[in-house]
Each structure stands twice: as C-alpha cells, then as structure tokens.
Amino acid sequence: MSIVVFTEKNKAASQIAGILSGGHFNRASVEGVPVYDFKMNGKEWRIMGLAGHIMGYDFPEQFNNWRECDPAILLDTDPVKNVTKKSYAAAISLLASGAEEVVLACDFDREGENIGFEAKTIAEKVASFPVKRARFSSLSASEIKNAFANLVEPDYNMAMSAEARQILDLKMGAAFTRFMTLAVREKARTKGVISIGPCQTPTCGFVYEREKLIKNFQSKDFWKIEAVFDANGTEFTGAHRGGHISEKAKADELFARIKNCKKGLVDKKSVKQALTSPPYPLNTTEFLKRASKFLGISPENALEIAEQLYLSGFTSYPRTETNKYAEDFDFRSMLVAFSSGTYQRYALSIISAGEIKCRNGTKDGHDHPPIHPIKAVSRDDVEKSVRMPDAWKVYDLIVRHFLANLMGPAVFEKTRFEILVGGEIFDVTGSVLRDAGWLEVYPFETKNDKLLPAIEEKEEVGVKEIKNIKSETTPPKRLTEAELLTLMDKHGIGTKATAPSHIETNKKRGYFETKGKTILILDTGFTLMDTLDTTVSILVKPEIRARIESLIQDVEDGKKTLDGALAEGTGLIKEMYSQLYSSKDAIAARMAGTITDEQVTTDKKNFVGTCPECGRILHMIKTENGRFVGCTGYPGCKKTYPLPKTGALTVMRSQECSKGGVAVLKVGNKYNWAVGIGPCFTCELEKKCFPPEVVGPCPVCDGSMFLISVKDSRFLGCTNRCGHTQSVPKGGRLTVLSTLCEHCGWHMLRVKEKEKDAVEFCANRQCPGKKRISGRINQN
DNA sequence: GCAAGGTC
Numbered sequence A: 001m002s003i004v005v006f007t008e009k010n011k012a013a014s015q016i017a018g019i020l021s022g023g024h025f026n027r028a029s030v031e032g033v034p035v036y037d038f039k040m041n042g043k044e045w046r047i048m049g050l051a052g053h054i055m056g057y058d059f060p061e062q063f064n065n066w067r068e069c070d071p072a073i074l075l076d077t078d079p080v081k082n083v084t085k086k087s088y089a090a091a092i093s094l095l096a097s098g099a100e101e102v103v104l105a106c107d108f109d110r111e112g113e114n115i116g117f118e119a120k121t122i123a124e125k126v127a128s129f130p131v132k133r134a135r136f137s138s139l140s141a142s143e144i145k146n147a148f149a150n151l152v153e154p155d156y157n158m159a160m161s162a163e164a165r166q167i168l169d170l171k172m173g174a175a176f177t178r179f180m181t182l183a184v185r186e187k188a189r190t191k192g193v194i195s196i197g198p199c200q201t202p203t204c205g206f207v208y209e210r211e212k213l214i215k216n217f218q219s220k221d222f223w224k225i226e227a228v229f230d231a232n233g234t235e236f237t238g239a240h241r242g243g244h245i246s247e248k249a250k251a252d253e254l255f256a257r258i259k260n261c262k263k264g265l266v267d268k269k270s271v272k273q274a275l276t277s278p279p280y281p282l283n284t285t286e287f288l289k290r291a292s293k294f295l296g297i298s299p300e301n302a303l304e305i306a307e308q309l310y311l312s313g314f315t316s317y318p319r320t321e322t323n324k325y326a327e328d329f330d331f332r333s334m335l336v337a338f339s340s341g342t343y344q345r346y347a348l349s350i351i352s353a354g355e356i357k358c359r360n361g362t363k364d365g366h367d368h369p370p371i372h373p374i375k376a377v378s379r380d381d382v383e384k385s386v387r388m389p390d391a392w393k394v395y396d397l398i399v400r401h402f403l404a405n406l407m408g409p410a411v412f413e414k415t416r417f418e419i420l421v422g423g424e425i426f427d428v429t430g431s432v433l434r435d436a437g438w439l440e441v442y443p444f445e446t447k448n449d450k451l452l453p454a455i456e457e458k459e460e461v462g463v464k465e466i467k468n469i470k471s472e473t474t475p476p477k478r479l480t481e482a483e484l485l486t487l488m489d490k491h492g493i494g495t496k497a498t499a500p501s502h503i504e505t506n507k508k509r510g511y512f513e514t515k516g517k518t519i520l521i522l523d524t525g526f527t528l529m530d531t532l533d534t535t536v537s538i539l540v541k542p543e544i545r546a547r548i549e550s551l552i553q554d555v556e557d558g559k560k561t562l563d564g565a566l567a568e569g570t571g572l573i574k575e576m577y578s579q580l581y582s583s584k585d586a587i588a589a590r591m592a593g594t595i596t597d598e599q600v601t602t603d604k605k606n607f608v609g610t611c612p613e614c615g616r617i618l619h620m621i622k623t624e625n626g627r628f629v630g631c632t633g634y635p636g637c638k639k640t641y642p643l644p645k646t647g648a649l650t651v652m653r654s655q656e657c658s659k660g661g662v663a664v665l666k667v668g669n670k671y672n673w674a675v676g677i678g679p680c681f682t683c684e685l686e687k688k689c690f691p692p693e694v695v696g697p698c699p700v701c702d703g704s705m706f707l708i709s710v711k712d713s714r715f716l717g718c719t720n721r722c723g724h725t726q727s728v729p730k731g732g733r734l735t736v737l738s739t740l741c742e743h744c745g746w747h748m749l750r751v752k753e754k755e756k757d758a759v760e761f762c763a764n765r766q767c768p769g770k771k772r773i774s775g776r777i778n779q780n
Numbered sequence B: 001g002c003a004a005g006g007t008c
Helices: A010-021 A086-097 A110-124 A141-149 A156-185 A200-215 A248-258 A284-295 A299-311 A331-337 A344-352 A379-385 A391-405 A437-441 A481-490 A499-508 A523-535 A543-556 A562-582 A584-594
Strands: A002-007 A026-030 A033-040 A043-049 A055-058 A080-083 A099-105 A131-133 A221-231 A234-240 A263-276 A410-421 A424-435 A460-472 A512-515 A518-521 A607-610 A617-623 A626-631 A640-642 A649-651 A664-667 A671-674 A694-697 A704-709 A714-718 A733-740 A747-752 A759-762
Touching (some): A002 A086, A002 A110, A010 A043, A010 A141, A043 A086, A055 A156, A080 A086, A086 A110, A110 A131, A110 A156, A156 A562, A200 A481, A200 A523, A221 A410, A221 A424, A248 A424, A248 A460, A263 A424, A284 A481, A299 A499, A331 A344, A344 A391, A379 A391, A391 A437, A410 A460, A460 A733, A481 A499, A481 A518, A499 A512, A518 A523, A523 A562, A562 A584, A694 A747
Parallel strands (some): A002 A043, A099 A131
Antiparallel strands (some): A033 A043, A055 A080, A221 A234, A221 A460, A234 A424, A607 A617, A617 A626, A664 A671, A704 A714, A747 A759
16 A cells, blocks of 8 residues: 555656655656655655546537537536546556545645645545645645645635536637537538637737727827937937927927027936846746847747647656746856856856855745756757757746846946036936846847947037927737736736737638738628727726636636536626627628638639628639629629729729728829729729828928829829929839938838849938938947 | 637
8 A cells, every 4th residue: 555646747746756755766657657756754755646637528429410510508517527537547546445544735716726636536436535635835845844744625616616617618718619600501511610718819809999090090190309409429319308399380489499599408308327237047937028029939830849848858747937047046056067068157256256146026825936057058959859940049038037147237437417408498318338247148138338429517519400200190010929928918818828829829710911020900800899899898907817717706706606606607608608698690701701711712803892681701703704703602692793894903902992892903104993882083982992102291382291192104193283393213212201201291102123132222312311421320 | 510628
C-alpha cells in the first residue's frame, strides 16, 4: 500500500518527489506515464503528474448531428463528462488500487482543484481511501515540505466552480455557434463555422469597438504656433504654450501679433535628471506583449516557443501570473553562468556592483516565478534544441529582460527652456541620456537624444521663423496585438495560458487578421459584432465573461450551489438566445453577405455585394449578350441589375452609394456607376460621395487645390475654378496622403513609379520648407 | 464541426 500523489504536470511530480525524498527516488512508467516512487517515514510514496485536464465535457452522442438537433435543445441538455486522456486514467486506476491515501497536489487555483477532482473521481471508482489536498504556491522546498506536513481537505466548492464554468461555456458556445452557423447556411453556401464564445467574442468585440471609433471619427481642424529659434547657428524649435488652438481667428490673431519678431529671450531654463526604472519581471501576459511589440511574434507563437525553451531547460515555466521574484531567489548563480559569452559585460557589471538588487513587480499569483533564464546557452545551442524560427530572439528577450531587472535606472537629463517672443511663451524641451543603466542591455526600447544648444537664462536667441500650422485631429489607431492582450487581461478575458488562443480563434474564423503588429477587422467579424451588438450587446462586451465569472465565484465562496449557478447561468444564456433568435432572419441575411460563396470566393473580382431580396451573393455575370449583375440564389432569386456596356469594371469596395445602390463600380478610368442606380455623374449627390481630394488652400482665392486627373494628364486645380493650377509629377501612381506637410500644412503627396521607391513630397510651390536646407540638430 | 481550460 502506498500514499499516491497527483500533480498537475509531470514536471511538478518529479520536483516534488525530489524534494520529499531528498533526491532518492525511482522513476517508473505506469501505462506510459512517469511515476516517481520513494520511501519516506517508513511509507511508500508514488507521485504521478497529470497533463492538465484529463476529462472534458461534451453533449451526449445523439446531440452531435447539427442538422438533426435544434441548437436551443442544447440549453436544456446536460453535457456529460468523459475521460479525454485514456492512458492517464488507466495509470490513475492502477495506482489507486494500491493506495492507502491519495493526495491531490495540483496547482493552487480553481482549475488545479478541479483537475485534482478528476483524478479523485477516477481513483474512487477503484477503491476507497482518504483523499487529502496539499496546497503550495511555489515549488520551493520549504513550501512543499510545509504543504505535505499540513495536508488539508480538498475544496469541493472550488472544484465545482470550475465545473460550472466548463458547463456554461460549452452550452453557450455550442448553442450560439450552431445557431449562427446554421442560420447563415440557410442563406449562403458555406462550409465555414461562425463561432461565438464567452471569450472569443468579447475579444473580437474590442477590435470592433475600436473600428467603430475610427469609422465614426470626425476630424477637427486645429492650429498650433511654432517658433524656429537660432542660437549661434544652431536651430531648434519651440511650441507655443497655448498648444492646439481650435479657432482659426484666435491662431491668426496670435500669429499676426508675433510673426515679425526677430528676437526671443530665454526667460527660464531648467535642467533636471529623470530616472527611468527597468520594467517589472516578465509574467506571461507581459512576455507575450513584449514579444509582439518588440519582436513581432504573435502571442500564440511566442507562447509555443517559450514552452519549447522551457522543455529544453533553457528558461523557466512560461505560464505564470507572478512578476516578482521570491526573496531568496538565487540571482548570483545565473549571473555567474552569464559571465562569459554574449551577455558577459552586463553580467559582470551587475556582479561587480556589489549587492544584487532586483526591480520587482506587485503581482504574486502564488504559482511560478517570473519567466527567467535557467541556463546560459549560445545561439547555436538554442537553435539546435528548439527548431522554431524565432527561438533565439525569444531566449534573448528573456535573458535581456532578466538582466535589465538587476540593473540600475536609466538617467536622462531633461532640459527645458521657456522663451519669450513678443510676450508669448514658447516651450522647448530636450533630452540627453546620461547613464543608460538597464537600457544598456535592452535594445528594444528606443532612446533618441533630443539635443539643445548650450544657452543660459536671460540670453537672447534669434527667431528665424514663426509658423502658424494648420493640422487636424486624427482618428485613434488600430489595436496592436499587444494592446489587445492588455485589454483582455484588464477585463479578465481568458487566462495567461489561453489569451493567445482566443486571438487565434478569431483569426481562424476570419473575424480579424493581423498586418504586422496591428489588427485589422474583417467584414465577417465586423458584421457579426455589429449584429450581435444590436441584438444582444452584452455578448460583444467583457460583461458576458464577468457575469459567468461572478456566478462561479459564488459557487467557490459557497454562496451558490453548482446546480443553482447552472440554473441561473442557463437562464441567462436562454435569454440571450431568444433575443438572438427573434432577429434570426435579419442577422442571417447580413452575415450571409459577408460569406463569399464557394464559387464566388475564387472570383473576388466579380463579387459585388449582398442581394437585398434573399441575402445571397450578387456578382457580375458576363454572357455573349452582354453583362449584368445577378444573384447566386438564381433560379430561386431572379434579382438582376444592368451594367454599362463598355469599359473595364472594378468594384470600389470602400465606396458606399448614398442612394442605396448595392455597390459602386469604377468604369474604366472615366466615371463611376452605382449598381441599381446608374452613372454617378447624373446624380446630385456626386460631390458628397466623391469629394475632391483637397491638397491645400488655393494661394490665389479662398478655394482649395485638389487633384484633377483627366485622360492623359493630371494637375492641381482650384475648387472655385479661379484658374490657378499647379503641376504634379507625370509618371507613376499618385496618391494624396492624410499626413500634412510640417512646414505649410498641405497634404503630402506620394508618387510611386515602377521599380522605384515611393517618394513623399509637398506639392506646395510656396512651401517654406523648400527653402530650408540643413543645419537642424533636432532629430525629432 | 461547437467553448474554454489545463498541458505535451
């Protein structure tokens, strides 16, 4: 007979065996699963690691055919729990048959308690014995010994709260996903799945909310007054204390008052030291954010690489919430290991500084230490063991971050001048890095100096120019993956280990995609979120997750029974389901429009839009007798629209017809055509739909210069037709950019000729920027 | 085929 211990993973089992046995244990294999045997105080001990959850919920067999089962039925069906990892279950049974006592020693959290209960359930089918719980928040020797010397009762409520989560997540996810998928398939031919879940949907919701902000953004003009100063031939710029001025008249008045000033007086000067401390140690979320931001590696990939580095013994366990090191953490041995090779100079400088001090964070998840290197290895070693493209980059980030935590703050010298010009205050700031500190080892953060000339208080400086710069407020930027992770973390969407997978699910479903580090929402994702937002808005928001979380927290706290929480949670899901169901047709029609039919997907060029009659796909059809827009629902749906007879047709995806045409086409290079309406030049709303691409104000009248493209030539003309024109480059593709010229406020133009680099320039002939040549030191 | 949570 023996005392049988179950841990969450093999690594924990072997470590605990090592600690309890003083290193004297045997490694056996039971049903292919490692088991660690030893003797302690005259008793036989057997410790086995599980592999996370080894059981899982699913609906009974007869509910598995989507077509034969109304999704709503799932809400009244109890899922059943089955073993998902057979060999582990078999090993548990074998161990249990010889057990005099069982100790659950999984991670000290909700899922850990639940995983322990899975082993308990399987074990108790074989024999009876007392079941105890060992609670420890790290795998340190003192904690482990203490936990095993003070065993407690397993926490049933805690385990059941995870049970409630599993059942509610499955019910909701399965019912909503099947409902949406089947509803859309009634209207569009697709094999794809439209999934909805309590984590993936609010994750997409964040991206959707940002997209709406961008779409609805109304830019406002503002003006700012800047001065270019000169001190002994060195130029530098200052910004008027008034900052952004929203009224043009106010800016003009101020500008007029001081524009001819030739001298400025340095009224105040201050030089201060600013310290920037190293970042907190890496927990999983912080690691994933930095891998994305600094290395451009997706969270999913980064976690996988960290897992491999961990399995190779190079870095520590990658899934941790903790961002502070334990007080007795052995930094010195690690530093000694790094005192030769790539990181030699940093390791030596830390050691030689005497006392080793670490910048610590404030989170302690009582799980694992922050992610840190375990072994000092070379690039070669890493690449041989971990055959993934960015393995070395990730290892390097972890090592540098670890070393940075042990280094001093970076010291910047910040210089400020207040310069008076005609009684107005201009602020000038400069920054010089005096002591790199931790930045030395951390090349990921930029640290550009902004230099200023050596001038003193009450000194006079020359004013080369005063500028009245027109600018406009810009919409918020699209979310990066790092920012999305931050939002998820903040709102409790997913866990450290699952957050990347929720992002991945959204990509897989075609809801959003990443371009570099930024996330772009796709049509399907936007429309899904938009329809959900108008029918069951809680689904799109973190609130859905919070509602379930609060229910299961009540189970953990003993305030609700498992059955009570399940009933309440199911009630909430049913309510949402019925709201969704009542708008089924409208939702399905909108969603179908974003699903490109199998035939149409291969033929994106001809895809026009959604059929207003049946919700299927409209596409351009060419026959011997001409061309027209038809519906993929034909012959069931006979909707058609005429097309112009000649000219190449391109669908302008970003253009919307103000009169309700299904899509806007460009005909050759000549004119635009709204499907269902006709040519745009006969439409009184043409100006509204196609506003001229204004480049800047007309220097002659109060009109605006805009880009005119006619048959063979192009130039800038005035909206008032005052006759003023200006030439632009003849060759290459020309686009008007939203960025403004820093000197005159005109829109910058971009020209891209074949096989040449694109060039951005200001087309304003009178741009003051054109006369200026060099002599500027300011780099920013 | 559906969710989210563990871990390999």
